[in-house]
Amino acid sequence: MTTTTTQIAARAVDLVKTYGSGGTTVQALNGVNVELVRGEFTAIMGPSGSGKSTLMHCLAGLDSVSSGSVSIGDAELSGLSDNKMTALRRDRIGFVFQSFNLVPTLTALENITLPMDLAGRKPDREWLDTVVDTLGIRDRLGHRPSELSGGQQQRVACARALASQPDIVFGDEPTGNLDSRSSAEVLGILRSSVDRLGQTVVVVTHDPRAAAYADRVLFLADGDIVNEMRDPTEARVLDLMKNMED
Amino acid sequence: MARRPMGRVSIRNLRAHKVRLILTVLSVILGTAFVTGSYVFTDTLKSSFTGIFNDAYKGIATHVEPAHSYDAGIPFADLATIRRVPGVDRVAPGVERPAALVDSKGTKVASGGAPSVADTWTVPADRIGDPTRFESGGPPTRSGQAVLNAGAAHKxxxxxxxxxxxxxxNRPVLTLTVSGIYRTKTESGGYIGVLLSPGQARQVLSDGRHYTSVDASAKPGVSEQELTARIAKVAPSGLTVETGTKLRDDTNAQIQTALSFVNYLLLAFGFIALIVGTFIIYNTFSMIVAQRLRELALLRAVGASRKQVRRSVLLEALFTGVIGSVLGIVGGVGLAIGLRELLNAFNVGLPSGSLLLRPRTLIVALVLGVGVTLLSAYIPARRASSIAPVEAMREEFALPSSSSSTRRTILGLALLVLGVVLTVLGATSSSTSHGSALIGAGLLGVGGAALMLSPVLARIVIPPIGWVAGRPFGRPGTLAPANAVRNPRRTAATAFALTLGLLIVSGISVIGASAKGSVEHLFDNNVRADLVLTAGQQGTVPQPAIDAAAKQSGVGSMTQFHLAFGLLDGAEEAGSGIDGPLPAVLALPAVSGSIAPVGNNLVASESKARERGWKIGSMHTLTHPGVGSVRLKLVGIYQDSQLAGAWLVSGATYRALTPANERAAEVGLIRIAPGADLSQVQSRVEKATNPYYVVSVDTRTQFKGQIAAQVNTLLGLLYALLALAIVIAILGIINTLALSVVERRREIGMMRAVGMMRRQVRRTIYLESFLIAVFGALLGLALGIVYGVLFTKLLKDQGLDVLVIPWTQALAFLVVAGIVGVLAALWPGVRAARTPPLAAIVDA
Structure with missing residues (x-):
């Protein structure tokens, strides 16, 4: 259990992201200000084109920002070289994508330790065992991704995200390709990583049921945060979304 | 406007995939350029040479020459006989002899491979064909004057x-004043023709009794055949009397044969390029189709038929093929020009006619270039057309792959068995020609098997090499070998350019190194001479030079080898006539009898004696028609020796059968006197032979070095082949890696997202490429060395009795292949490293 709930894991200040140039400019983020609290599970929601994915990409150092600033912990992202940015993603951020999470030529275990292997670091065995056992994938470690089910693949991806004990774990529609049972498993894993391990998790989703696992839900529309909800339930999220559309 | 929508899509796609298509076009260019270049080069040479000879032989109705090169020729007296034949218009006799030309400053004028001859000036009254045209000066009017062809004069x-x-x-060096410089219609690069006044020519060039050839022209109304038949009736026996047409045809046929080697060599380059080009084109179109799956599916969804989709891909291939072939034809013409210039820079002496681009060349190049492109693009095109319209809506794409790897492996194994059986049969065959044909067929089988099985081999060979090579690089180091065998067929196809190139190069370098080693071994173990006198590759050492060298102080003994041709008991045979002591300069173990070729003795090699059934004491006749014959007694049989040849007679026998003007030594071997200083003797002998310009005096070490240098020059050609294989391999590797990078875009993006540095991405690609290249090289080296050894063993009786495997060279080839692999990966590596991490998530 953690006691640093008030600390900020990631922050965006006046974040603007525009695509294209000249007459065809599209403003995806319109001066977003947000603070993501350490040890919390945050869900980002919003309709298609609201900028929810762009916000996550910018916060996670996957995409550059047009103006404003983004920081992970005490590290300011804007102005970092590609190498520093890559090292930051590798060492301080965990990722769970919707698909294409795993390298097909590596085993599940090799995929889990990939960020640490890339850094040339030895994984913490004890922690690795904890993660692997918590996720229930011990008997799958020697398998290649093609030998795993979709749910198993996402659990391995979660294990990779958690194994390096990152400052923050980002999920981009992590359950988008899963059936409801596997979805519940993966979300349960992320939830318990927050509760039991004190992890910080940010998930982009369009699924109210997924958002209900979070401590806090941020609603985006037209490139800005328009609403926020704490301790959401599926029904309240659905209600709010309906209201937003009206 | 919109009548041909799919055609428009094809053209727009070509524009959109420029870089990739450049690679494809390049590979088509390479292939067609070599095919075109080969034909243009040889066609041009053939037509130039034909032009030269047709010009030189213009107007000749009948040509008379001795039946054998060693025959005396046409007696002077018979010239009048021929002149008297009814229907004869003009008669031109020739007394052509090989001669080296030395300019006024005392430097020998090089003719390269072309003839360097002295002949008689034909007076205008006897001249057949067009009158001689002079660039400057005029005909030789008296003894001591000569005319020169313009090419030699300029040179x-x-x-x-x-x-x-x-x-x-066999004459003292002759000093002549140039009275004129004449032109030949088509000047061959190296040809040297010195024409002496008729009187002097007969005196110094002939044996005093014979012409070497006589040409006759016919009076109007008399046909070639008629005239030739009439002259044949009166000509003495032992002469060949043929029509001018036959003379021209024979000469042209000889040119064709001589040039066919060049033709085949260049065509081989072209076909290797095209075979590898097939893979490149296949890869490129697979890649384009893979990238456009969604677009193609959309086209299908909005109503394009399968046929239209297939056609649109094939149309792209057609454009690529046509552009590549046309550029290749242009490049081929350039290649032909370049090759001629290059060879002329080495004084090979090729005629400089205008380039000849026959319609056949254009057709072959276009059909090959376009055909190969279309054929290679056919499978990707079919795959493209098999995409269901619904795929446009799907998130993920998987190319339906046509997998028949089991069938391929079985076919490969069958070919391997066949190849090995043929090879073993060949290697154990007693006949060299049978054996080499069998081994050659075996090599084809095993080579085909290697291509079929190399996907399987790649999976076995690459991981351990990758494990070793990748260790210093951590995780990227382990990803590379895995990636290299992910699509083993593609890896195999890519590596095949290097396999093929290195197979040929390493095979021939084994044979070359063995040839060099064998010659050196032979020389070290059998030659006891201290100094060797020779006159270049084809030349003979003038007799006076030998005589002058033998007189120098410090020369213990001089042994001369003369080339002795003739009819031995009626059958044409070549042996040597020996002057001087044999055991002093050459180790020649006797099998039976005594092996001293003195007086009227004949000694023969073991195999020659066996072949002809000769026994010690048997009597034989050596004849030179028109000169004489000598009765010889077989007194000894020696162990087969490359240096001694089939049989030996005495110098006296040689002289009895060789006209004085033709006498010369192939080689002079000197043993220095006991206590004499080698370098002093060498410089004295050099000084004594210098006035003859053509003689080189070498110590054993120097002479061995010269032989080695000759073999090296030949092997140099191989490096050109290797260079080509490398260029093609680089194109292929770039292509394959570019394809892989495109296919793995999301995967690379994902690895970038979770923390793979750009340099780590690059290293992974470099290492993957290195492994592909090394795999291809290893396979080629292994096969090349094995077959090089087999061919060397087969050629044992031809003098390749020492087997040398050039390991250092093989290692160098492997290193070069590795470097090539990394070089080829530079651009794809940079491209891959530029993949944004977002590529993992969105189609960025």
Whole structure:
């Protein structure tokens, strides 16, 4: 259990992201200000084109920002070289994508330790065992991704995200390709990583049921945060979304 | 406007995939350029040479020459007989002899591979064909004057009035004043033709009794055949009397044969390029189709038929093929020009006619270039057309792959068994020609098997090499070998360019190194001479030079080898005539009898004696038609020796059968006197032979070095082949890696997202490429060395009795292949490293 709930894991200040140039400019983020609290599970929601994915990409150092600033912990992202940015993603951020999470030529275990292997670091065995056992994938470690089910693949991806004990774990529609049972498993894993391990998790989703696992839900529309909800339930999220559309 | 929508899509796609198509076009260009270049080069040479000879032989109705090169020729007296034949218009006799030309400054004028001869000036009254045209000066009017062809004059910077010298086999060097420089219609690069006044020519060039050839023209109304038949009736026996047409045809046929080697070699380059080009084109179109799956599916969804989709891909291939072939034809013409210039820079002496681009060349190049492109693009095109319209809506794409790897492996194994059986049969065959044909067929089988099985081999060979090579690089180091065998068929196809190139190069380098080693071994173990006198590759050492060398102080003994041709008991045979002590310079173990070729003795090699059933004490006749014959007694049989040849007779026998003007030594071997200083003797002998210009005096070490240098020059050609294989391999590797990078875009993006540095991405690609290249090279080296050894063993009786495997060279080839792999990966590596991490998530 953690006691640093008030600390900020990631922050965006006046974040603007525009695509294209000249007459065809599209403003995806319109001066977003947000603070993501350490040890919390945050869900980002919003309709298609609201900028929810762009916000996550910018916060996670996957995409550059047009103006404003983004920081992970005490590290300011804007102005970092590609190498520093890559090292930051590798060492301080965990990722769970919707698909294409795993390298097909590596085993599940090799995929889990990939960020640490890339850094040339030895994984913490004890922690690795904890993660692997918590996720229930011990008997799958020697398998290649093609030998795993979709749910198993996402659990391995979660294990990779958690194994390096990152400052923050980002999920981009992590359950988008899963059936409801596997979805519940993966979300349960992320939830318990927050509760039991004190992890910080940010998930982009369009699924109210997924958002209900979070401590806090941020609603985006037209490139800005328009609403926020704490301790959401599926029904309240659905209600709010309906209201937003009206 | 919109009548051909799919055609428009094809053209727009070509524009959109420029870089990739450049690679494809390049590979088509390479292939067609070599095919075109080969035909243009040889066609041009053939037509130039044909032009030269047709010009030189113009107007000749009948040509008379001795039946054998060693025959005396046409007796002087018979010239009048021929002149009297009814229907004869003009008669031109020739007394052609090989001669070296030395310019006024005392430098020998090089002819390269072309003939360097002295002949008689044909007076205008006897001249057949067009009258001689002079660039400057005029005909030789008296003894001591000569005319030169313009090419030789320019090469030696010789002008009218200059004093030049010519070196003949058995005469003091002749000094002549140039009275004129004549033009030949098509000047061959190296040809040297010195024409002496008729009187002097007969005196110094002939044996005093015979012409070497006689040409006759016919009076109007008399046909070639008629005239030839009439002359044949009166000509003495032992002469060949043929029509001018036959003479021209025979000469042209000889040219064709001589040039066919060049033709085949260049065509081989072209076909290797095209075979590898097939893979490149296949890869490129697979890649384009893979990238456009969604677009193609959309086209299908909005109503394009399968046929239209297939056609649109094939149309792209057609454009690529046509552009590549046309550029290749242009490049081929350039290649032909370049090759001629290059060879002429080495004084090979090729005629400089205008380039000949026959319609056949254009058709073959276009059909091959376009055909190969279309054929290679066919499978990707079919795959493209098999995409269901619904795929446009799907998130993920998987290319339906046509997998028949089991069938391929079985076919490969069958070919391997067949190849090995043929090879073993060949290697154990007693006949060299049978054996080499069998081993050659076996090599084809095993080579085909290697291509079929190399996907399987790649999976076995690459991981351990990758494990070793990748260790210093951590995780990227382990990803590379895995990636290299992910699509083993593609890896195999890519590596095949290097496999093929290195197979040929390493095979021939084994044979070359063995040839060098065998010659050196032979020389070390059998030659006891201290100094060797020779006169270049084809030349003979003038007799006076030998005589002068033998007189120098410090020369213990001089042994001469003369080339002795003739009819031995009626069958044409070549052996040597020996002057001087044999055991002093050559180790020649006797099998039976005594092996001293003195007086009227004949000694023969073991195999020659066996072949002809000769026994010690048997009597034989050696005949030179028109000169004489000698009765010989077989007194000894020696162990087969490359240096001694089939049989030996005495110098006296040689002289009895060889006209004085033709006598010369192939080689002179000197043993220095006990206590004499080698370098002093060498410089004295050099000084004594210098006035003959053509003689080189070498110590054993120097002579061995010269032989090695000759083999090396030949092997140099191989490096050109290797260079080509490398260029093609680089194209292929770039292509394959570019394809892989495109296919793995999301995967690379994902690895970038979770923390793979750009340099780590690059290293992974470099290492993958390195492994592909090394795999291809290893396979080629292994096969090349094995077959090089087999061919060497087969050629044991031809003198390749020492087997040398050039390991250092093989290692160098492997290193070069590795470097090539990394170089080829530079661009794809950079491209891959530029993949944004977002590529993992969105189609960025």
């Amino acid at each position: 030696g910077h010789i002008r009218v009035g200059d004093r030049v010298r010519i070196v003949l086999s």
